[in-house]
Amino acid sequence: MTVWTFPDIWESVCATIPDAPAVIQGERVVSYGDFDGAADALARHLVGAGLSHQSKVAAYSFNSAEYLLTYFAAFKAGLVPFNVNYRYGRDEIAGLLDNGDAEAVVFETGFANLLAEVRDSLPSVKTWVAIPRNGDPVPPWAVSLDDLVAQDSGERAYRAPWGRRGSDIMLLFTGGTTGLPKGVMWQQADVIGRFGYGANPLAGLPPMQSPADAGPRAAQAAKRPRSLIACPLMHGTGLISSLAVLGAGGTLVLLPPGSFDAVRLWDAAAQHEVHRIAIVGQAFAQPMLDALESEPSRWTLDALESIGSSGTIWSRENKQGLLRHLPNIALTDSFSSSEAFGMAQSTTTRDAEVSTASFALTPDCAVFTEDGRRVEPGSNETGRIAIGGFIPLGYYKDPKKSAETFPTIEGRRWSMPGDWARVAADGTILLLGRGSQCINTGGEKVFPEEVEEALKLFEGVADAAVTSVPDPRFGERIVALVARRPDTDPGEDAMRDHVRGKLAAYKAPRHFQLVDAIPRMANGKIDYAQVKDIAMTSFA
Known part of the structure; x- marks a missing residue:
């Protein structure tokens, strides 16, 4: 039986195309070889610090190559990475690290003062690893990631004594509508399965037969994907998009930290000839359109093929505006959440338009009434959207909420995050919203x-x-x-x-x-x- 893990896929890519760019941010370019080496060094340190199989590792950083290599290192060592919202205050950070049972925290030095106030309340943390940034000093209670990388032994494909398993998890913390973080437990094999075992239409890549196929497949591809991730990596849309691109041997283009700047986005997209841009709805799309309206001739974006959004509704008017400037691209609106990737999607092009909040369900999806009946197309009944197949194990340390969100209906286990919809006569869904916000x-x-x-x-x-x-x-x-x-x-x-x-x-x-x-x-x-x-x- 094939064991599917992210480090096995990525290591195949790193070994085959070590000089290819994995991450570009501003003037900085991180090759796959350097990405692999830094992750190996961090993985060795984490295990050496006393972490064991499935110990938790917090990633506390703005968008950066280091954020992603924290995940790579944790996956290599059979550990569990999880996201930290960098907008949280002191008490929220302390609560999240405690709730996530963090035994290691990889953080930017700009967060050192905040962490210094809470670290005594977190005795389970065995090591603090600082990412030097903006000249901020590494605190005496932490080790420098740069020093770990400089001391790297050069041995690659690090494996901890307990090895790797497809059942190894990552935690995706979501604030949801309550603001209280919930850790969604995703097995690596299920995320990879949800990706279609590495199938990547953007690059014309078919599914892999094993993780070892990833490198040769990327080397032989006529086009490896270049994706600009505009949204935060600490949220599911940015992270999941990045995991998929790395598995295809593609290049991730990240914007500099700070407030979103649409002009910088279009500058980077043009400079690096990106194929796809990942955003989260109107908050990103409107400034992007405003920038194009303001300077319609400034950018050459012939390489751009699509803009994809997930997690929140994206207005029809904005899509129409973007297509006036970029008539040859596709605008893909995915209906997903931290608990359920790829529930439904709609694609708008110059020649094919769909209405806002209207989505085509994927084959694994259904809509169920509160008493567990399927909503029939055209019935005008409302129900909760559900997805089966590759779904999370549940919420970390919350069996009650897990049972509510991941029920068994018709003899099958489903993920039902709480979004309500109607099913039109043609089988498409009209999204109504999250039940927790229902008035x-x-x-x-x-x-x-x-x-x-x-x-x-x-x-x-x-x-x-x-x-x-x-x-x-x-x-x-x-x-x-x-x-x-x-x-x-x-x-x-x-x-x-x-x-x-x-x-x-x-x-x-x-x-x-x-x-x-x-x-x-x-x-x-x-x-x-x-x-x-x-x-x-x-x-x-």
């Missing part, structure tokens, strides 16, 4: 994303977020935060009438508040907790 007004269910998409179709509305405030009669009443387009003044009555023309009247917001920008988290998703706070302050 109950007068006994009727209203999904915020459904109302948000209706509002975005109104002239003058650039972005919108919908929530609720308490109501003594109806339980909840609907509130919309609206970011308007420049030089427009959308009226409340006109917006309300517009929504009523698209949806049932009870779904129209009772209150509207104009804001400069919709609050969003680092991953591009709406920060509904902040939206709720604004609404409660204004209308409760």
